[in-house]
Amino acid sequence: MTSEFMGPPWQADWTKGAEGNRNALPEPAQALVAAARAELVTAQDPYFLGIDADRGLAAGMSVEPVQSTRPRGEHILYFDYGRGWLRYHFTARATDPQIVIDECFWQ
Template structure:
């Protein structure tokens, strides 16, 4: 009997809009996004900042009244952020990145 692997690294998917915007950014910013997403994908839980390098990224819920809903991952000292949700499935939990912003 084999057990399903349900921990980090988490599977990640991007909406077309988020991936399209990410791809228009300069290479240095795309590298920052890759680093931030890697930090998130390897975290113990995508909705908590424990075991994250909080000098590089931070997270918070979009709405404090919905702590299991969409979250924001800040990167590049707050110059950029990603909006994502975590779909907690038994066989393959997944992070879905819905929106990216950088200034």
């Protein structure tokens, strides 16, 4: 029996609201969202646990938990130097782990 590590790239899905918000953005902003999503699904640890765990992200991006008391709960990935964000949660199932993007915002 082989034990395969499920790792990046992670599966990602959008809630209907987040997908609608993403699709309503102008094309340059949609490109920023696509870049942020790409960083998220290729992250070794989608929780970004530890000090400076998000230092490998592209310029203008950072990640933090929504609640500091829940480090494995919902997170926010900021992009475009804080002008936009993706709020997401990670479902760490044994098979088919997945990132669900609950909110997409850009201003």
